[in-house]
Amino acid sequence: MLEDKSVSKTSLAEIGEFGLIEQIKEGFPIRLETSIKGIGDDAAVIDYGTEKTVISTDMLVEGVSFSWSYMPLRHLGYKAVVTAISDILAMNAIPKHILVSIAVSNRFTLEAIDEIYNGMKYACDKYEIDIVGGDTTTSLSGLILNMTAVGAAKEEKIVYRKGVEENDLLVVSGDLGAAFLGIQVLEREAQVTKVNPNNQPDFEPYSYLIERQLKPEARLDIIRLLAEMDLKPTSMIDISDGLSSEVIHLSKENNIGFNIYEEKIPLDPAVIRTAEEFKINPITCALSGGEDYELLFTIKQADFDKIKGNPYLTVIGHATTTGADNFLITRGSEQMIPLTAQGWGTAEEEKEN
Amino acid sequence: MLEDKSVSKTSLAEIGEFGLIEQIKEGFPIRLETSIKGIGDDAAVIDYGTEKTVISTDMLVEGVSFSWSYMPLRHLGYKAVVTAISDILAMNAIPKHILVSIAVSNRFTLEAIDEIYNGMKYACDKYEIDIVGGDTTTSLSGLILNMTAVGAAKEEKIVYRKGVEENDLLVVSGDLGAAFLGIQVLEREAQVTKVNPNNQPDFEPYSYLIERQLKPEARLDIIRLLAEMDLKPTSMIDISDGLSSEVIHLSKENNIGFNIYEEKIPLDPAVIRTAEEFKINPITCALSGGEDYELLFTIKQADFDKIKGNPYLTVIGHATTTGADNFLITRGSEQMIPLTAQGWGTAEEEKEN
Structure with a gap:
């Protein structure tokens, strides 16, 4: 590189x-x-x-x-x-x-x-x-x-951002949060090199994260897959600013709420491991990180069988009702936390991030 | 303004x-x-x-x-x-x-x-x-x-830059050089105002030039006119970098030479008057000034009758032969001066400009 x-x-x-x-x-x-x-x-x-x-x-x-x-x-x-x-x-x-x-x-x-x-x-x-x-x-x-x-x-x-109906399933391609952690690793090493020009960073453990940041891929394969499956999403958006921000875009455009499930959000093991190293919640990386260039889309429940078991596609939640807010349903505790453009939490918490 | x-x-x-x-x-x-x-x-x-x-x-x-x-x-x-x-x-x-x-x-x-x-x-x-x-x-x-x-x-x-044949006529819409002189006037007054903030510039005598610089128009009317006349140019380009540069583009793309006639180049009286004030040859403004956004195109000689007498269109020259160079034929003296991207003259003269 x-x-x-x-x-x-x-x-x-x-x-x-x-x-x-x-x-x-x-x-x-x-x-x-x-x-x-x-x-x-x-x-x-x-x-x-x-x-x-x-x-x-x-x-x-x-x-x-x-x-x-x-x-x-x-x-x-x-x-x-x-x-x-x-x-x-x-x-x-x-x-x-x-x-x-x-x-x-x-x-x-x-x-x-x-x-x-x-x-x-x-x-x-x-x-x-x-x-x-x-x-x-x-x-x-x-x-x-x-x-x-x-x-x-x-x-x-053609699929627009608008088109979601109540109870549609929310689907994401690939996994999330890696590009954000890639930049954290690169920035950390750039800082070290500034102090010590002889720094020889070992990027090996982070190669997936760095590749997602420096050489992301566009999901042409997913668009072809959807055509092969004869599956037309009811709405679609690409994830450039983080999952949370894109869910809110779909919500606003359709005046409908979404519930997404923390335990369903697809994370690579390198994301979990490196988030821990940086003392960040890996879910934060997925919700707020951005630059993943994965596709986020909604499908009718009747189409679920078409994507069931597909390793590239994960159902992470569903549309709820017209006018509802957007929530993250946490693992285990089953708390409902409001989604914000910056991730999740209350306005007060947001300012601290 | x-x-x-x-x-x-x-x-x-x-x-x-x-x-x-x-x-x-x-x-x-x-x-x-x-x-x-x-x-x-x-x-x-x-x-x-x-x-x-x-x-x-x-x-x-x-x-x-x-x-x-x-x-x-x-x-x-x-x-x-x-x-x-x-x-x-x-x-x-x-x-x-x-x-x-x-x-x-x-x-x-x-x-x-x-x-x-x-x-x-x-x-x-x-x-x-x-x-x-x-x-x-x-x-x-x-x-x-x-x-x-x-x-x-x-x-x-659709008309491309390529398509010129020998002896095609070279036509320009509107007049040239005004936008360039407009910027000269505006820059001169900006310099004066820098020294004397109470400067009250009188832009009235230059209003046409300043309008051509600050609020140029695109020649949609000419494209509509050509359609009405049922006249399809053999090649076309817009004049953004000066007439000379655009003639050279057409010449290179078609491997053909052009002769353009100094006395035919359309100049507004304000261009002639103001060029004199700035001690510039008004033809230099037309050839090298740029930002006129007029259209430059070639037509077959047989189509000349369609544009004859039209006040918006001027024949300024013609394509000569394959592989030939481009020349400005001067007024009166009938000298042939090679066109350069910067205007006209020899390579040595160019450096002085």
Whole structure:
């Protein structure tokens, strides 16, 4: 995950904006039949015939969305693609195209920009995405990326945040909280290295957590699985800000309450072990951590048999009644604790977090 | 064009990201039948049926793309929409939807952001555009906007940069160089005001130039006119970086040379007058100034009768032969001067500019 320091460094002033665009264009030949025109004209042209166009945009700002102290450039490129297409997947649509805007200050070399695009290319290859356009500009401080993702779906397949009915089951893919703990581990070691530059961190015990933070995956496999199962969720959202915040989004959009069960929330053993080491409740990591890019969706109870026993999908709760609040039902004690955007607890407790 | 200083100031921390999104969403109800889903889900949903989707993205960075010293917030919002849809128009497509990403540091108030969106709303009303999505995030320094524009066109109507043939006529809409001189006037007065805060600039003689800089228009009218005339250009590009740079783009993309005639380049009287005041050649303003957002396109000679006498369209030259260079034919002396991306002249002269 470390940068190769031996590569040559070309300043962006030497190559110029058009040179940079040419180089980016060469790295991303278009492959999809739906890509009529890619990089190099005033706009991309995409043809979805009778399918609907689904489109989303995300901005990533250095020092806010990511930090160089632990995010290698290639991983940044990969993650930028993943976060962009995750929004398209959350509509039950297939991501197909991406447009990338990038603003860089002149402290970045061409090789650094290349590394970012290499990471994007790797993700585009994996998820079968064409980069069809973008913009390059100068920034006065740091790097800013904007990703616009475009996807396609038949109208009747599109799933919105709205659509939940009472007693629908709440389902989550994969497991939660790992990306948050990954960043805790990386930040802790960055602090140690600041004091002791000879620090040789042993990341082995945390490899799953770090991978979830630096190289998250978008759940295209789950969208394909749902299609194979002939299962259309009644609502769906991707988990970018933590389970709690996303449940509240679904609740507000549908004016319905949810109960989620602490003991059902899927946690990797590394999450439980590392949360203990950091003296955090692992459930907090799942509820408030964010950046998991798993899918959260609701299904009708009648569809339960379709997902029963599937190792990638976990029922974590259910919609209750119209106008109700959202609760976490704790393990054992069976307490009902109100969910908040920051996790759970009362407003007073929230402030302490 | 001055800000209203009396309005209340709400910090963004008070309202939060979701509050900001809610407020933006309320300001932009969707109107177009093709907008199936707008702001407030993981992605927008757009339906173009049998038409093709055309999409483009632009990033605007404070201090690089614009400066507060002369760009009021409302104008920034308006101009951001115009620059975004200009790329769609340059494909001979009709812009329909926009997604806006915005990163702001906390020195911005809610009222400041509102002003930007008010400008966008004004442009969206004028050009019949729906804002259907976006992203809001924090920046560590200044304002960054990213605009993604989406449009529609029948496949056979789309015009690319490629398609020029020998002897095609080169046509430009409107007039050129005014936006560049507008910024010269605004910068000059900003400098004077810095020294003498009581400076009361008289912008009256420059009102056309300043309007072209602060509130440019996208040439939707020209795209509609071309459709009415049943005239499909053989190639098209919008003039964002100056006529010279755009001619060179068309030349490279088609491996063909262009001759343009100095005396044909359309200049407003205010451009000629003000260029003289600034001791600049007005042709330099047209060739290198940029930000005019006019359309530059080629047509077959057989189509000349369709545009003859039209006050909005001027034939400024023609394509010559495959592999040829690009030249400016000067007035009177009939010299052929090579065009460069910076304007015209030899490489040596270029360095002096």
